[in-house]
Amino acid sequence: MDTTIVSDILERNGNEKDGLIATLGDIQAEFGYLPEDALRMVSEKTGKALIDLYGIASFYTAFSLKPQGKHLIQVCLGTACHVRGGHRVLDEVRRRLNVEVGDTTDDQQFTLKTVNCLGACALGPIVVVDNEYHGNTRIQKVNSILNKYREISEEV
């Protein structure tokens, strides 16, 4: 981890407790997650206890304590999506990627998460990949959805 990046972020946000969320948000944006060493630096500079920083990081879903994959997959398990087969879709994603909810694939391509309603229940079951909605997702569609993002990764 490049500590100068964290130092710059801390300086930009004033090394104060008031700027904590902004500081953590900038670190998350820079590294894709909140590395432990970065949290220790934030704790030292701001005087905020490390355990409190972990509490903040755990409370806000925007923060992650583990490295994230290149693509974020969110499978909706809200009631409407659930009754339309959201759990089966989730099982298919897990099976095809060999990854559990909250984890990232070994090749660092995909992180899998679940959400409880995305506000588009009529389109359920919904899978969102990198903020792109895939409505009426059936297990037969899962592989083609995943392949689309695999191809995007290969093109970059």
Ligand code: FES
């Ligand atoms: S329950 Fe899935 S979008 Fe509402």
